[in-house]
Amino acid sequence: MRVSVVIPTYDEASSIARVLDEIPATLVAEVLVVDAGSTDGTRACLAGLAAANDPDTVVFLDGDYSDRPRELGRLIEPIREGRADVVLGSRLAGGLAPGAMPWHAVFGNRLAATLIRWLYGVSLTDLGPFRAVRRDVLRAVDLREMTYGWAVELVTRGAMHGYRVMEVPVSYHPRLGISKISGTLRGSIGAAWCILTGIVKNRLRPAEPGPAA
Numbered sequence: 190m191r192v193s194v195v196i197p198t199y200d201e202a203s204s205i206a207r208v209l210d211e212i213p214a215t216l217v218a219e220v221l222v223v224d225a226g227s228t229d230g231t232r233a234c235l236a237g238l239a240a241a242n243d244p245d246t247v248v249f250l251d252g253d254y255s256d257r258p259r260e261l262g263r264l265i266e267p268i269r270e271g272r273a274d275v276v277l278g279s280r281l282a283g284g285l286a287p288g289a290m291p292w293h294a295v296f297g298n299r300l301a302a303t304l305i306r307w308l309y310g311v312s313l314t315d316l317g318p319f320r321a322v323r324r325d326v327l328r329a330v331d332l333r334e335m336t337y338g339w340a341v342e343l344v345t346r347g348a349m350h351g352y353r354v355m356e357v358p359v360s361y362h363p364r365l366g367i368s369k370i371s372g373t374l375r376g377s378i379g380a381a382w383c384i385l386t387g388i389v390k391n392r393l394r395p396a397e398p399g400p401a402a
């Protein structure tokens with residue numbers, strides 16, 4: 190299975206070398222660090238995805254050393270074994286280190302996961318940035334959201350297409366460098382709005398044609 194890793198970065202000079210060092214080289218074919226000057230990290234994820242060289246699975250993680258790249262194997266294992274199509278790393282089911290996530294981010298992620306459970310029947314506890322996705326899912330889902338709603342769109346629309354979405358516990362640690370999103374009011378409100386409205390909106394959107402159409 191060919192695995193491409195995509196890491197959005199914006200002013201992460203203090204952490205990116207460490208993140209890259211700890212990616213298990215035997216498990217991945219390529220790593221794309223997307224240091225684009227966009228207005229948010231998720232658009233950078235999509236740019237990385239477009240540049241990836243024919244992957245079977247794409248893994249996303251943050252460049253601030255909050256996620257531990259050594260745990261990458263946990264995310265791709267269920268895909269490799271044919272048990273899942275999308276695997277999310279849950280920080281709230283895993284080891285959340287003190288100070289790693291502000292309280293409002295914990296609350297917002299729990300709320301989003303609960304709504305996804307209710308509306309889509311997918312059992313999640315968190316919507317973390319460390320995730321692995323089979324390329325088929327990325328092809329089948331017509332991704333329209335270019336900002337924070339992108340990950341939600343993938344999970345919710347993927348589930349509506351019948352793809353298997355699951356989570357595994359991952360650890361999460363205080364970031365190195367300066368906070369860009371969850372530590373700022375603007376970032377937090379923007380992300381919360383996109384994510385929560387996206388969960389409802391995607392449920393109401395008509396199904397897109399299948400991948401073969």
Ligand SMILES: Nc1nc2c(ncn2[C@@H]2O[C@H](COP(=O)(O)OP(=O)(O)OP(=O)(O)O)[C@@H](O)[C@H]2O)c(=O)[nH]1
Pocket residue numbers: 196197198199200201223224225226227228229230231233250251252253255318364367368369370371372
């Ligand atoms: N290319 C690019 N990457 C970004 C941008 N904004 C954030 N990122 C990266 O996206 C990832 C997630 O952003 P973070 O700033 O860690 O957001 P967060 O985890 O919600 O909150 P903090 O860790 O508190 O800042 C990090 O690797 C950032 O460097 C951007 O405008 N462009």
Ligand SMILES: [Mg+2]
Pocket residue numbers: 251253255364
């Ligand atoms: Mg972060």
